[in-house]
Amino acid sequence: MRYRRAGLAKVLACTAVLAAVATACGSGGSGTSPDGKVELTIATFNEFGYEELLKEYEAANPNVKVTQRKTGQAAPHHQNLFTKLGAGSGLADVEAVEEGFLSQVMAKSGQFENLKEIGPKDVREDRWLQWKVDAVTTKDDKLIGYGTDIGPLAMCYRKDMLEAAGLPSDAEGVKALFATWDSYFQAGDTYVQKTGKPWFDSAAQIFNPMHNQEDTGYFDRDDKLVIETNGDKKIFDQVTGAVARGQSAKLSAWSPEWQKGFKESAFATKTCPSWMLGVIEGNAGPEHKGKWAVTAAFPGGGGNWGGSFLTVPKQGKNKAEAAKLAAWLTAPEQQIKAFKAKGTFPSQTEALISPELLNQTSEYFGGEKVGMLFSEQANKVAAAQYKGPKDGEIQDNVVSPALTSVEQGTSPEEAWKQVIEGAKKAAK
Amino acid sequence: MTTELSVARGRGAEPRPPRRDDNDDIGPGKLSLRYRLNRLDVKVSPYLYIAPFFVLFAVVGLFPLLYTAYISLFEWELGADEQPFIGIENYTALLADSQFWNAMVNTFSIFAISTFPQVVIAVLLAALLNTALRGRTGWRMGVLLPYVASLVALTIIFGDLFGVQYGTINNVIEFFGFDRIDWQAERWWSHVAIATMVNWRWTGYNALIVLAAMQAIPRDVYEAAWVDGASKVRQFLSITLPMLRPTLIFVIVTSTIGGLQIFTEPLLFSPSAGANGGATNQYQTVVLYMYQAGFQSQDLGYASAMAWVLFIVIIAIAGINFLLTRRLASSGEA
Numbered sequence: 067m068r069y070r071r072a073g074l075a076k077v078l079a080c081t082a083v084l085a086a087v088a089t090a091c092g093s094g095g096s097g098t099s100p101d102g103k104v105e106l107t108i109a110t111f112n113e114f115g116y117e118e119l120l121k122e123y124e125a126a127n128p129n130v131k132v133t134q135r136k137t138g139q140a141a142p143h144h145q146n147l148f149t150k151l152g153a154g155s156g157l158a159d160v161e162a163v164e165e166g167f168l169s170q171v172m173a174k175s176g177q178f179e180n181l182k183e184i185g186p187k188d189v190r191e192d193r194w195l196q197w198k199v200d201a202v203t204t205k206d207d208k209l210i211g212y213g214t215d216i217g218p219l220a221m222c223y224r225k226d227m228l229e230a231a232g233l234p235s236d237a238e239g240v241k242a243l244f245a246t247w248d249s250y251f252q253a254g255d256t257y258v259q260k261t262g263k264p265w266f267d268s269a270a271q272i273f274n275p276m277h278n279q280e281d282t283g284y285f286d287r288d289d290k291l292v293i294e295t296n297g298d299k300k301i302f303d304q305v306t307g308a309v310a311r312g313q314s315a316k317l318s319a320w321s322p323e324w325q326k327g328f329k330e331s332a333f334a335t336k337t338c339p340s341w342m343l344g345v346i347e348g349n350a351g352p353e354h355k356g357k358w359a360v361t362a363a364f365p366g367g368g369g370n371w372g373g374s375f376l377t378v379p380k381q382g383k384n385k386a387e388a389a390k391l392a393a394w395l396t397a398p399e400q401q402i403k404a405f406k407a408k409g410t411f412p413s414q415t416e417a418l419i420s421p422e423l424l425n426q427t428s429e430y431f432g433g434e435k436v437g438m439l440f441s442e443q444a445n446k447v448a449a450a451q452y453k454g455p456k457d458g459e460i461q462d463n464v465v466s467p468a469l470t471s472v473e474q475g476t477s478p479e480e481a482w483k484q485v486i487e488g489a490k491k492a493a494k
Numbered sequence: 495m496t497t498e499l500s501v502a503r504g505r506g507a508e509p510r511p512p513r514r515d516d517n518d519d520i521g522p523g524k525l526s527l528r529y530r531l532n533r534l535d536v537k538v539s540p541y542l543y544i545a546p547f548f549v550l551f552a553v554v555g556l557f558p559l560l561y562t563a564y565i566s567l568f569e570w571e572l573g574a575d576e577q578p579f580i581g582i583e584n585y586t587a588l589l590a591d592s593q594f595w596n597a598m599v600n601t602f603s604i605f606a607i608s609t610f611p612q613v614v615i616a617v618l619l620a621a622l623l624n625t626a627l628r629g630r631t632g633w634r635m636g637v638l639l640p641y642v643a644s645l646v647a648l649t650i651i652f653g654d655l656f657g658v659q660y661g662t663i664n665n666v667i668e669f670f671g672f673d674r675i676d677w678q679a680e681r682w683w684s685h686v687a688i689a690t691m692v693n694w695r696w697t698g699y700n701a702l703i704v705l706a707a708m709q710a711i712p713r714d715v716y717e718a719a720w721v722d723g724a725s726k727v728r729q730f731l732s733i734t735l736p737m738l739r740p741t742l743i744f745v746i747v748t749s750t751i752g753g754l755q756i757f758t759e760p761l762l763f764s765p766s767a768g769a770n771g772g773a774t775n776q777y778q779t780v781v782l783y784m785y786q787a788g789f790q791s792q793d794l795g796y797a798s799a800m801a802w803v804l805f806i807v808i809i810a811i812a813g814i815n816f817l818l819t820r821r822l823a824s825s826g827e828a
Contacts, residue, residue, distance in 0.1 A: 149572065321766060
């Protein structure tokens with residue numbers, strides 16, 4: 067019955083838009099072309115750096131033809147992914163999934179192939195950092211994605227602004243400031259007292275990495291909401307306390323005001339995944355070259371923000387071939403090439419010790435050996451925190467807005483109530 | 495059609511047999527086939543001619559509408575393994591959902607402070623454009639520019655204007671010695687900011703529609719009024735407005751529909767472009783909440799129920815506006 071309905075809807079939808087997107091109304095990729103070649107599609111977003119690699123793959127496998135579908139941004143890519151999962155057809159043979167959407171994909175893991183079964187047998191899990199593999203392994207031990215890149219966290223800070231506040235600003239000196247979250251907030255208090263200016267950009271940007279360092283996330287392994295009993299309340303109080311003491315610049319990440327904040331020197335420190343360096347450089351502009359620095363000291367150890375996986379949806383035609391392609395693309399040799407092409411930081415242990423990565427430096431950040439620095443940070447990440455099905459939604463639509471509301475004047479108690487209520491509603 | 499045909503045959507004393515029947519050797523069976531085809535042509539063809547619209551409407555208009563109603567009766571999670579039937583539970587949950595009512599209030603608030611000034615300004619603007627201005631075409635095209643410009647570009651500009659810490663408007667306000675306004679945090683001011691975006695975009699568009707209607711008003715009516723000594727204002731109130739009635743009804747009804755479905759402006763007004771509509775949903779509209787429920791929480795059943803409630807509300811409000819406009823603008827006739 068369900069299939070008939072989906073079929074009817076598809077027929078009607080296709081009739082309506084026949085002229086515009088005739089190709090989209092097929093059976094989701096024919097599988098083989100008239101000349102007997104295996105046809106594969108791979109859907110990615112932003113920049114994965116795969117353009118040259120796919121040509122290379124086609125040259126090495128003459129019987130395979132690969133088409134890449136690129137979407138500009140992650141959100142529409144994933145919306146398309148979930149819509150077509152629901153429709154039962156129309157997805158590419160290989161679909162990229164970003165970390166922030168992974169919990170939703172894991173909740174529908176039944177619609178993805180177990181790569182342990184259909185993937186090439188020579189792909190071993192120790193190809194990747196352990197936490198990267200764990201994040202995409204289901205509770206019943208199925209591997210539904212191959213890791214591509216990651217976003218290991220470091221701390222970025224303004225050398226000149228720390229100096230102005232009488233705080234140490236050299237690589238060794240800041241280590242003590244950024245050793246733990248307590249020392250981080252303490253340094254923040256000193257900074258605010260000396261300069262009267264905020265310490266970090268926004269509360270949510272601090273809360274999220276702190277939350278991710280916890281043993282238990284919003285859900286326990288039985289998918290029960292545990293936000294009231296895990297460490298989140300303590301973190302919430304710590305962060306909102308810092309907000310009350312004037313440490314937050316109250317600039318929501320990605321807003322135009324936030325982007326301007328870099329230029330205006332609105333804050334002195336920034337939680338900094340590897341890909342944030344480019345964002346800072348772009349927003350702060352050439353006039354701040356050499357003033358920003360990045361350090362391997364991150365409060366509370368390490369952390370990760372961002373990175374993706376390649377999955378093989380069950381609705382595809384050539385699933386074994388698709389898995390083969392995904393396995394090849396996520397091999398260390400290829401990810402290093404993608405890293406060189408578009409700067410995606412590799413998640414493969416072997417790639418993380420390759421000289422090409424380790425020798426990468428950033429002129430903007432005072433010639434810092436950022437490749438080595440982030441490679442070191444990647445190895446500091448502790449076990450992957452279990453993410454329940456509604457994890458991303460709670461993070462983006464409940465906790466982050468509540469923290470923003472505190473910055474806008476709501477009392478922390480009121481905001482925490484908002485968090486509990488919102489999380490319960492989302493988890494329902 | 496049938497009656498017409500039979501009447502035509504009955505009136506003639508001796509119906510002239512078809513010419514081809516005389517010359518060609520066609521049997522009575524063939525004749526009746528031709529006749530039947532002919533009748534079929536007369537009866538069916540008109541429907542075929544208008545069919546493309548109705549078929550398209552059924553596919554892209556009616557079907558989604560009805561299918562949405564159907565989905566709203568299920569707990570329909572996008573991509574879930576099963577979608578259990580739950581009757582009107584989505585509707586009862588919706589009516590008890592404080593976030594929904596909050597969104598409803600926001601929508602009406604933004605709607606009120608965008609639509610009403612918009613229509614008034616559009617009519618005045620049209621009256622202005624209808625006078626003998628120098629470079630008339632340029633002005634008329636000019637008011638349409640905000641409508642042509644990309645909405646995303648507009649939002650970036652307005653984001654800059656209404657920025658809380660570095661925004662231009664706040665800088666100006668501060669220059670004159672007033673307190674900065676938190677356009678994001680304060681509910682009323684966030685509505686004002688969003689309504690400004692809407693007005694900026696749609697006023698010119700509506701002005702042009704009203705202008706077109708104004709130009710269709712016969713000149714001699716004005717001349718007669720002028721001869722009778724009516725002032726410009728009197729002419730505007732007693733001639734222009736009443737004669738604009740059908741157009742005003744159209745403009746008001748379409749603005750009502752557009753205003754209650756407002757989505758892009760509040761979506762892009764939020765700093766990270768989330769569907770949350772501000773930290774405490776202070777400017778989340780119904781459509782924004784619907785989008786959040788449907789495509790972020792993936793609860794399509796709930797979102798569908800919301801779509802239907804909004805549909806009914808829009809019909810009701812558009813109907814009320816229709817009646818009000820008819821009454822308000824009818825003073826000149828009656």
